[in-house]
Amino acid sequence: MSPPDTSTGSTIERSCSDCERLRDQSPSAKLVYRVLDESESPLTTRALSDRTLLSPRTTRYALRRLREADLVTRQTSPDDPRQYQYQTANIDRTR
Structure with a gap:
């Protein structure tokens, strides 16, 4: 049995790297990350607050x-330049 090809940096490897950095985060940050990771498009702070049931400040x-x-990562919203949209960094959106 040959070893798996790791030359391209699989999603699993990136996820493990993210796990290391997520370990030190608060439970609310982990929840926000999970909602962003499961979303197919970037989300605003308000959308995240609504989906997680966390206060806007949290x-x-x-x-x-x-x-x-x-x-x-954060980017300016194309719909409203006063708002930002967020998405998880370094992910393959073709899943």
Whole structure:
């Protein structure tokens, strides 16, 4: 049996790397990350707050911590330049 091909950095390997960085995060940050990871498109703070049932303040704090850990990326919303949209970093959206 040959060893698995790891030359391209599989999704599993990236997930394990993310697990290491997620380990030190708060439960609310882990919940926000999970919702973002399961979403097929970027989400606003309000959408995340609605889906997680966390307060907007807690959601913002979790997003800041996740961004500091390079687990989440932020971009300006194309619909409203005053808002940001978030998604998990370094993921393959073709799953």
